[in-house]
Amino acid sequence: MRICVYGAGAIGGLLGARLARSGVDVSLVARGPHLAAIREKGLSLESGAERFTVYPQAAEDPASFGPQDYVIVALKAHQVPGVVERLQPLLGPKTAVVLAVNGVPWWYFHAIGGELEGRRLASVDPGDVQWNGIGPERAIGCVVYPAAEVAEPGLVRLVDGDRFSLGEPSGERTERVTRLAEAFVAAGFKAPVRPRLRDEIWVKLWGNLSFNPISALTCATLEQICADEGTRAVARAMMLEAREIGLKLGVRFAVDVDRRIEGAAAVGAHKTSMLQDLERGRALETDALVTAVQEMGRLVGLPTPSIDLVAALLRLRARTAGCA
Structure with a gap:
């Protein structure tokens, strides 16, 4: 399983560190001093008395990583439209994109049924950049509960929580969401798959x-x-x-x-x-x-x-x- 975490800050770093420790082929997109520290001495995660370090690939530009099974986007919602073009080298024919982002997701009206089916939300996806550039059929929903912080460059500290609820927009329990949930659980998270996310x-x-x-x-x-x-x-x-x-x-x-x-x-x-x-x-x-x-x-x-x-x-x- 190949997973790229796009935005390896607090939440993205937490996910990337634990997934890498569990044996997943993880790559990280980060920037600035945090990226420099990860490249120099690895990514460390501190949780209570536990601390460990992993050494995944890390870059500001993900072009060299190639197509992934999953791309986990862990940015602020308003930052995502600006990185859609840079996501493209990560997207193969079957790549799923997991939006670990707060608020109303841009895919909200995909596979919902009824008269609002396929409706776009200009407030979260101006110009339909994400809808057209990522595609709602790739989207897996995610509700993020942990609180974490970048304590210093290269070090993420988990403050509280371990649950990431997952779900397909359609509510189906597909193979791809099941595999992802299993990977999250193997990494030490709670990852319920919700039929009504x-x-x-x-x-x-x-x-x-x-x-x-x-x-x-x-x-x-x-x-x-x-x-x-x-x-x-x-x-x-x-x-x-x-x-x-x-x-x-x-x-x-x-x-x-x-x-x-x-x-x-x-x-x-x-x-x-x-x-x-x-x-x-x-x-x-x-x-x-x-x-x-x-x-x-x-x-x-x-x-x-x-x-x-x-x-x-x-x-x-x-x-x-x-x-x-």
């Missing part, structure tokens, strides 16, 4: 949609947002609007909004990824986490007043911080 995407999206923007606007942790009566109410209103959209699209929610909020509160004094990006001057994942929900609301004819208000504030916050 979109349901799980929405439950995670609830938190990303609400807590990420609120944290960027207030600089507060999850614990603080959930403890404050006002911000908790804003998050709840945003989630309820998203819930109505999801239900209209056929989503089944395994938990209710209040339980989802309590789950976030239990995480404690954690800074969301969007707040961390803001503090580091990086572009924010606004479109995949927020704009896409607004777009889907319009598709099904449902208003999103709370989401619209927070989105407007977030976009201005991003521009004034140089993170648009």
Whole structure:
């Protein structure tokens, strides 16, 4: 099995390190000091008291790696359209592309059936770059749960979690998704194959949609947002609007909004990824986490007043911080 991890940062590095240790032929696409360190001394993964190092191929340009069985894209959603052309040498006739990316995936309406079958989402795939350049038939969905960080160049630290839920857009349990799940399990992860992965995407999206923007606007942790009566109410209103959209699209929610909020509160004094990006001057994942929900609301004819208000504030916050 040949797997290329495109974006070997925190999550990509975690996947690449464990898969390589388990015997998979792994190649990594990285850049800058992180890439230089991997080439010089390997990629190290630290998890609690455990630490190990692997020595996979690593490059900024994957052209020399050749066609893969799987390409795992572990970038921020807004970065993916810009690398589609560079992905092409990795794509053989049967290559599957695993989108380990937060938010609404660009393939969402592929193999969903009904009147929205094949609908494109301009907010996450402007110009249909991914739809045409990767192809929805290659896509395997992935919901990412671990929290990890690049502690220093060449060293990834696992903070918490070990689950990557996988699923075909069609919901079928195909040979390719089964083989991938088996490889993940052999590498030390939990990798359930979900027949209704979109349901799980929405439950995670609830938190990303609400807590990420609120944290960027207030600089507060999850614990603080959930403890404050006002911000908790804003998050709840945003989630309820998203819930109505999801239900209209056929989503089944395994938990209710209040339980989802309590789950976030239990995480404690954690800074969301969007707040961390803001503090580091990086572009924010606004479109995949927020704009896409607004777009889907319009598709099904449902208003999103709370989401619209927070989105407007977030976009201005991003521009004034140089993170648009």
